[in-house]
Amino acid sequence: MCCSGARLIVQRLWRRLMLRGVHYTSAESRLKLLYLLNDPWKLGSSEREKQRFLWANELIQREFPSQKSILEIGCGEGHQSSYxxxxxxxxxxxxxxxxAVGRARRRCPTGHFVVGNALSFVPVRYFDLVVAAEVLYYLRDIDLVLDRMCLLGAACLVTYFNHHADRLDPFFEGRATTKASFSSEGTSWTARWWHNSPRA
Ligand SMILES: C[S@@+](CC[C@H](N)C(=O)[O-])C[C@H]1O[C@@H](n2cnc3c(N)ncnc32)[C@H](O)[C@@H]1O
Structure with missing residues (x-):
């Protein structure tokens, strides 16, 4: 076997090991170790992810036409950030x-990226829109992060795989959200968005 073949196998094993059991556990140290790999979720090379990024941008332009500032929670290496x-x-x-944040800064030089936990970092400002795309699966207390998002901005948008809808949909039942779905190459996602009460 050639070196690149062996490297691919090691990378696949590492990814599998780091992601095993991480869902809904806030396993931050594992996610940090996952980023020893470049682009661990293959967000930069997949056509379906590109279509998801474009879909999210269209949704934001349609639903939040006057937004001037976005906070992206769980920005990773900045693949979606560049959109x-x-x-x-x-x-x-x-x-x-x-x-991941170092790579996001290089990928998207106009963005402002910080290392921090979505639940506790100190924001530099209040935002027009707070986005959490493909992040909720990695958090233990979903209600807590949704409440925190409401405090950080005037409106919020989350996206998740429909594969996780049974687990995540119930967290939105008591919240006045609008919902839409999108499919690309056999994968479907849900978007939920809402407006928060104006700050006193
Ligand atoms: C699948 S990636 C999503 C990247 C990007 N948002 C997208 O949709 O293409 C999930 C990201 O959430 C980050 N993450 C998980 N828990 C977090 C937390 N408590 N605070 C901030 N980021 C977190 C992970 O490090 C990872 O980069």
Whole structure:
């Protein structure tokens, strides 16, 4: 077997090991170790993810046409951030992985990225829109993060795989959200968005 073949096998095993059992556990140290790999979720090379990024941008342009600032929770390496950056020049991102944030800064030089936990980092400002795309699966207390998002901005948007809908839909039942779905290459996602009460 050639070196690159062996490397691919090791990377696949590492990814599988780091992601085993992480869902809904807030296993931050595992997610940080996952980023020893570049692009662990293959977000940069997949056509379906590109279509998801474009779908999210269209939704934001349609539903939040006057937004001027976005906070992206769980921005990772900035793949989706580089699409959000097309919507304006005030994009902020936060992620628990310093490796991911370093890559996001390089990928999306106009964005402002910080290392931090979505539940506890100190925001630099109040945002027009707070986005958590493909992040909720990695958090233990979903209600807590949704409440925190409501405090950080005037409106919020989350997306998740429909594969996780049975688990995540119930968290939105008591919240006045609007819902939409999107499919690409056999994968479907749900988007939920809502407006928060104006700050006193
Ligand atoms: C699947 S990636 C999503 C990347 C990007 N939002 C997208 O949709 O393409 C999930 C990201 O959430 C981050 N994350 C998980 N828990 C977090 C937390 N408590 N605070 C900040 N980021 C977190 C992970 O480090 C990872 O980069």
């Amino acid at each position: 959000f950056a097309r919507l304006g020049d005030c994009l902020y991102g936060v992620d628990i992985s310093s490796r």
